[in-house]
Each structure stands twice: as C-alpha cells, then as structure tokens.
Amino acid sequence: MAGLVLKGIGKSFGPVEVLRGIDLDVADGEFVVFVGPSGCGKSTLLRVIAGLEEVTSGTILIDGQDVTTERAAERGLAMVFQSYALYPHMSVYRNIAFALENMRLPPAEIEARVRRAATMLRLTDYLDRKPGALSGGQRQRVAIGRAVVRDPKIFLFDEPLSNLDAELRVATRKELAGLHAEIGGTMIYVTHDQVEAMTLANRIVVLNKGRIEQVGTPLELYNRPANLFVAGFIGSPRMNFIRGQVTPEGRLVTPDGKVTLPLPAGHAPGAEITLGIRPEHVLPAGGEAPDAILTVDLVEKLGSEAYLYGTLADGTALTLRSPLEDPARRGDSLPIRFERQRLHLFDAAGLAIRP
Amino acid sequence: MSQTGSPPRAIPRDSLASRLIQGIAGLADRPMAWIQHAVGGRGMAYVFLGPNILFFGLFVFLPIGINMAMSLTGGTNLFLSERPFIGGDHYRSLMQCGSYLDPASCREDHFWKGVSNTLKFTLFQMVAMVGTALVTALVLNRKIRGRGFFRAVYFFPVLLSPVVVALIWKWILQRDGLLNGAITLAGGEKILFFVEPGWAMFWAVFVSVWAHMGFYTLILLAGLQAIPADLYEAAEMDGTKPMRVLTRITLPLLWPNLVVVLVLVLIKAVQTFDEVFVLTGGGPGTATLMVVQYIYETAFANQVQNFGLAAAASMLLGSVLFALTMLQLWIARRKAA
Numbered sequence: 239m240a241g242l243v244l245k246g247i248g249k250s251f252g253p254v255e256v257l258r259g260i261d262l263d264v265a266d267g268e269f270v271v272f273v274g275p276s277g278c279g280k281s282t283l284l285r286v287i288a289g290l291e292e293v294t295s296g297t298i299l300i301d302g303q304d305v306t307t308e309r310a311a312e313r314g315l316a317m318v319f320q321s322y323a324l325y326p327h328m329s330v331y332r333n334i335a336f337a338l339e340n341m342r343l344p345p346a347e348i349e350a351r352v353r354r355a356a357t358m359l360r361l362t363d364y365l366d367r368k369p370g371a372l373s374g375g376q377r378q379r380v381a382i383g384r385a386v387v388r389d390p391k392i393f394l395f396d397e398p399l400s401n402l403d404a405e406l407r408v409a410t411r412k413e414l415a416g417l418h419a420e421i422g423g424t425m426i427y428v429t430h431d432q433v434e435a436m437t438l439a440n441r442i443v444v445l446n447k448g449r450i451e452q453v454g455t456p457l458e459l460y461n462r463p464a465n466l467f468v469a470g471f472i473g474s475p476r477m478n479f480i481r482g483q484v485t486p487e488g489r490l491v492t493p494d495g496k497v498t499l500p501l502p503a504g505h506a507p508g509a510e511i512t513l514g515i516r517p518e519h520v521l522p523a524g525g526e527a528p529d530a531i532l533t534v535d536l537v538e539k540l541g542s543e544a545y546l547y548g549t550l551a552d553g554t555a556l557t558l559r560s561p562l563e564d565p566a567r568r569g570d571s572l573p574i575r576f577e578r579q580r581l582h583l584f585d586a587a588g589l590a591i592r593p
Numbered sequence: 594m595s596q597t598g599s600p601p602r603a604i605p606r607d608s609l610a611s612r613l614i615q616g617i618a619g620l621a622d623r624p625m626a627w628i629q630h631a632v633g634g635r636g637m638a639y640v641f642l643g644p645n646i647l648f649f650g651l652f653v654f655l656p657i658g659i660n661m662a663m664s665l666t667g668g669t670n671l672f673l674s675e676r677p678f679i680g681g682d683h684y685r686s687l688m689q690c691g692s693y694l695d696p697a698s699c700r701e702d703h704f705w706k707g708v709s710n711t712l713k714f715t716l717f718q719m720v721a722m723v724g725t726a727l728v729t730a731l732v733l734n735r736k737i738r739g740r741g742f743f744r745a746v747y748f749f750p751v752l753l754s755p756v757v758v759a760l761i762w763k764w765i766l767q768r769d770g771l772l773n774g775a776i777t778l779a780g781g782e783k784i785l786f787f788v789e790p791g792w793a794m795f796w797a798v799f800v801s802v803w804a805h806m807g808f809y810t811l812i813l814l815a816g817l818q819a820i821p822a823d824l825y826e827a828a829e830m831d832g833t834k835p836m837r838v839l840t841r842i843t844l845p846l847l848w849p850n851l852v853v854v855l856v857l858v859l860i861k862a863v864q865t866f867d868e869v870f871v872l873t874g875g876g877p878g879t880a881t882l883m884v885v886q887y888i889y890e891t892a893f894a895n896q897v898q899n900f901g902l903a904a905a906a907s908m909l910l911g912s913v914l915f916a917l918t919m920l921q922l923w924i925a926r927r928k929a930a
Contacts, residue, residue: 288830289829290826290829290830309829310826310829310830311829311830311831311832311833312832315830316830317826317827317830319823319826319827320823321821321823323821323823323824323826323827324827325824325827325841325842326846327845327846336828336831336833336841337830337831337832337833340831340832340833340834340837341832384827384831388831
C-alpha cells in the first residue's frame with residue numbers, strides 16, 4: 239500500500255477548466271472520499287489519479303515517486319467502476335484472474351489469489367457464472383474482487399454503489415468498510431452521496447467547480463465547515479442560512495428588518511453576516527423566549543422524527559428537525575429558538591468566522 | 594388543448610395540413626367501417642395484410658412455383674402448358690459427374706465450373722471482405738482526425754450501382770486502362786488483367802470487396818461502438834497489452850456481429866453475378882464464370898434456351914441460399930435473445 243500526493247493538479251478539456259490547482263496528501267492506509275455536486279470534477283480527479291486522463295498541469299506522486307506521465311497500467315492502482323466494467327463474456331473466475339494473467343503469474347498462484355478473494359467476498363459459489371447471471375450486489379463484489387486480487391498500491395472507487403438499490407447500498411457500504419478494516423489499503427472513493435462519505439471516510443475532500451473547498455474528517459466538516467458551500471453541502475437536510483447585518487446592539491437583522499436574531503459578541507456593527515444553523519439545532523421554544531416564529535408550510539413525518547419546513551417573517555426558508563412524531567401542523571406559527579453553541583457564522587465572502 | 598404540451602414537430606390541429614389529412618382520412622372511414630362490418634374485427638388484420646401478401650405471392654412465391662415446375666419440364670417452349678413433364682431429368686443431368694472435384698468430368702461442365710468458381714470466389718471474398726471490413730472498422734472506431742470523412746468515404750461505393758462499379762474498374766484495369774498507364778509510366782510492362790485467369794479472379798474479388806466493404810464496416814463499427822468504453826479502461830487498469838485487448842475483449846464481444854457479417858457476405862458472394870459479369874464476362878474462358886451467370890446464359894443467352902435446366906440449377910442454388918438465410922436468421926435471433 240502507498241500514500242498519494244497531488245501537487246497543483248489542473249485539468250482542462252479544451253477551453254473548459256475542470257480541475258484547478260488541486261493539492262492533496264493521502265496517507266498510507268487512509269480511506270479518503272471525494273464528494274461534491276455533479277460536475278465538480280471529482281470523477282475526473284479520480285481518473286487523473288488512475289492515469290485514465292492526462293493532467294494539464296501539476297504532479298502526482300505515489301509512494302514518493304512521480305507517476306504523472308506514467309500509463310495507468312504502470313501506476314499499480316486498481317479501480318472499481320460505477321458500471322462495474324466486468325467483461326461480460328468471461329466467467330467470474332476469468333474476470334478476477336484476468337489482470338493476474340496479464341501479469342503472467344504462475345497458474346497456481348492465480349488460482350490461489352482468485353480463490354482467496356472469492357472467499358473474502360463470498361463469491362466462491364459463483365466463480366463459473368458469467369456476470370449477466372449475477373445480481374447487482376454480486377457484480378459489485380466481483381468488481382471489488384478484481385481490484386483486491388491485484389494487491390494494488392491504491393484502490394480507486396468511482397461511485398461504486400450508485401447502481402444498487404437503497405437496501406443493497408447500505409449492505410455493500412458496510413462490506414466496503416469491513417474490507418478496508420481487513421486489508422487496510424489506501425482507498426480513494428468518489429461519491430455524491432454524503433451518507434456514504436460520512437460513514438466510510440477517514441477524511442472527506444469536498445470539491446466544487448474543480449477546486450477543493452475543504453479537507454477534513456467527517457465530523458470536522460459537519461461541525462466546522464470552512465465556508466458556506468461546505469456548510470450547505472454536508473448534512474441532510476441542509477443547513478439553514480439567514481443573511482443579515484449586525485446591528486449596533488450586536489444582533490443580526492435581516493435586510494427587511496422583520497427578523498432579529500441573537501449573535502455571539504464581537505461582530506462589528508454593519509458587517510454583512512450569514513448565520514447558519516442545522517435543522518436539528520433549531521428547537522421549539524417551549525417555555526423559553528423565542529428567537530423567531532416559524533410558519534410551518536410542510537411537515538414530513540418519518541416515524542422516528544419529523545421535519546418541519548417553514549418560513550420566517552422575512553420569507554427566509556427554514557427547516558427544523560424534531561424528535562417528536564407529530565410536532566406541528568401545516569399553517570402553525572411555531573415559536574423557535576436556536577442552540578447558541580451551534581451557530582455557524584460566515585462573513586460576506588462566505589468564509590467561516592471562527593470565534 | 595394547449596399547444597405547449599405537443600411534440601415540437603407535431604402538426605397543429607387546426608392547421609390546413611392537419612385538416613387536409615383529416616379530410617383524406619375521413620374519406621376512408623365509410624368503406625373501412627363497411628369492410629369491418631363484413632369481415633369482423635379479427636378479419637381486419639388480413640384485410641391490411643392482404644395487399645402485401647398478394648404482392649409477395651405474385652412476385653416471389655408464384656415465380657418460385659413456376660421455376661420449380663419449369664425445372665421438371667423439358668423442351669424449349671416458354672409456356673408451361675406446352676412443355677412436357679420430364680421429372681428430375683434436369684437435376685440428374687446437373688448432378689451427373691465423374692468426379693465433383695473435376696468439372697470437366699461432369700455432363701454440365703459449365704455448371705460445375707460455375708460452382709467451383711463461386712466457391713473459390715466466396716472463400717477469397719469472405720476472408721478479404723471480413724478482414725478488411727474489420728480492420729477498417731477498428732481504425733474508424735479510434736479517435737482519428739477526419740473520422741467522419743473517412744466513414745463517409747468508405748461507405749460511398751455501397752451507394753453505387755454494381756454495374757457502375759464494374760464499369761469504373763473495367764476502365765481502370767483494361768489493356769489501355771488507368772492502371773496499365775501508370776505501370777507503363779513507371780517503366781513496367783502492361784499486364785493483361787482480364788486475359789490471365791489468376792488476375793481476373795483477383796480483380797473480381799477485389800472489386801467486390803471495394804464495392805461492398807463499407808456496408809459490412811458499418812455493421813462492425815456499430816458492434817464496436819456498442820462495447821462499453823469502461824471495459825477498455827478496466828483492461829487498461831489491468832495492464833492489458835493492445836493485442837490481448839483485441840483478442841480477449843474486442844473480438845469476443847464483436848463475435849455476434851462478425852458472424853452476422855460472415856453469413857451476409859457468404860449469401861451475397863454465392864449470389865454474385867452483375868459485377869463480375871460486367872467486369873470479366875466470366876472470362877478468360879470460364880475462369881470467372883459464376884453459377885448465376887451459368888443460369889442466366891443457359892436460360893437466356895445461349896442459342897438454345899434451356900429454361901428447364903436453368904430452372905433446376907436455380908432451385909439448387911436457391912436451396913443453398915435458403916439454408917444460409919436460415920443460418921443467418923438463427924444467428925440473428927440467438928444474438929437478440
């Protein structure tokens with residue numbers, strides 16, 4: 239296994255700049271997840287690392303060696319594709335053994351490696367079948383087996399669970415976590431599903447418009463987002479944002495003056511600030527003095543909890559997560575308060591204001 | 594109803610064209626209602642199929658029947674009613690051979706020469722056609738400059754009439770043609786392409802491949818483009834060498850298309866007539882005489898027009914083509930399944 243260093247990676251397709259100045263260190267044995275909205279460049283970055291796309295600028299180091307100009311096959315990486323990319327005319331055994339045959343390993347060793355991988359991935363009973371005779375989950379395991387058997391320096395996963403149904407996705411996610419714990423390899427995983435990112439990653443890399451917005455552990459990103467983009471992207475339902483200006487009394491007032499909210503001390507009067515608060519940190523005021531009144535537009539009852547979607551007096555949309563089964567009805571005016579320790583503040587440029 | 598929800602190319606309901614179409618369609622309403630009343634709902638299917646069945650019967654099945662009857666009758670009269678029934682005499686005379694490998698030992702030596710030439714032509718043409726179509730498709734499937742232009746250029750000869758193709762090449766290959774002009778300019782001696790049997794067969798195959806390769810290239814190209822690109826990327830990640838990619842991934846996945854092409858080429862080669870006939874006239878001697886040319890000449894071009902013998906040869910050729918077509922259908926259906 240090996241570490242990976244990306245220095246100033248840039249990639250353009252004609253005039254379109256897809257990746258800009260990507261710098262990243264991935265430690266040996268780390269599970270790093272790239273997340274971001276569609277078109278943010280996460281899959282391109284993975285393909286650049288794999289050697290399937292050439293970089294326009296920058297350097298790629300694997301295990302300290304510059305592999306920027308090396309072909310994909312020479313980098314010693316293995317990739318699991320979104321579509322599995324199994325050879326449909328070959329049996330499961332042949333699919334897993336194919337790369338080993340390319341390496342001209344002795345047949346006995348190929349057999350041993352394939353059997354070991356098949357046992358690990360519970361594929362022993364399917365070795366003679368063609369991919370067309372397997373379920374989606376089994377095909378995914380074959381694709382993983384094809385990667386595992388090569389003993390690569392780094393595993394690359396390109397949205398490997400996106401073709402699976404919800405139940406199978408959860409099961410395969412657990413298997414992947416187990417696989418990482420078992421073989422301890424360096425893994426780089428691309429997804430747009432933040433639950434996958436949060437549950438699998440040692441560290442998450444949030445990408446937007448070809449740039450890295452933030453790199454950190456899942457909880458770092460959740461609790462201390464570096465900017466508005468990360469704050470809005472990580473977490474579901476997304477964080478609530480209320481834009482306003484600091485009053486001379488040190489409170490936040492919305493542009494139309496209809497909503498005034500408390501702020502921690504230390505902000506200059508007149509400063510443009512965006513207050514962010516996650517739905518689970520917006521609470522019904524109960525007996526306490528409310529910070530604002532939420533007019534409920536929609537209630538989603540999920541059994542274990544409920545989401546209230548509503549608007550404040552100035553029209554700002556706000557979501558509240560309640561542990562109660564049936565906390566309010568559509569049209570209710572609900573007094574709410576914000577957990578003071580959980581407020582996120584961002585300056586006019588959208589960067590987090592740290593206390 | 595709002596027009597916004599309509600498909601973009603739909604004719605607006607109240608337009609003149611729409612009213613015209615509705616008016617014309619309306620003319621058929623009464624007769625169709627009357628027919629449906631007469632034959633019932635189920636019978637309508639046959640009413641709609643009827644004209645096509647009639648057309649097929651008149652121009653396909655009836656001629657096959659007449660041909661079959663013709664092959665069992667003798668004489669030189671064209672009308673069946675004036676021809677005496679002779680049973681399988683024509684078939685017997687076609688099959689009467691000292692050795693099937695030696696056309697000269699056969700009673701109908703030209704027929705067997707045609708069979709032998711057609712077999713040779715088919716074999717050479719299949720190898721050359723499938724080989725060149727495959728290589729061309731593989732090249733045109735790559736991201737090369739001017740790919741669209743080359744695809745059009747290779748397909749262009751398919752659009753030409755076989756007679757035009759043969760005439761173009763005849764002008765190029767004849768004694769004082771373009772090619773011999775170039776050879777002479779280069780200091781070489783003229784080659785009599787249509788006098789030497791080997792050259793004549795070579796050019797018959799070559800011209801046929803040149804004229805039809807574009808069609809088969811297109812089929813193979815479609816097959817190549819149906820192979821998902823990520824399989825090649827997976828192969829690249831697996832460190833697969835280009836030749837191994839070709840033999841272990843591309844060709845096995847292209848195999849169903851290749852088989853279809855093989856069978857289509859085979860059927861077309863067995864039917865070959867017009868191109869070779871215009872190009873070489875079956876010569877020199879009978880060096881490029883094909884079975885279909887034999888049938889044509891026996892029935893229409895010889896001084897004694899032996900319709901019965903030609904019909905019997907047609908039936909034999911037809912049964913070979915029928916078997917090949919069944920093979921092609923079986924393969925196509927297996928592929929679809």
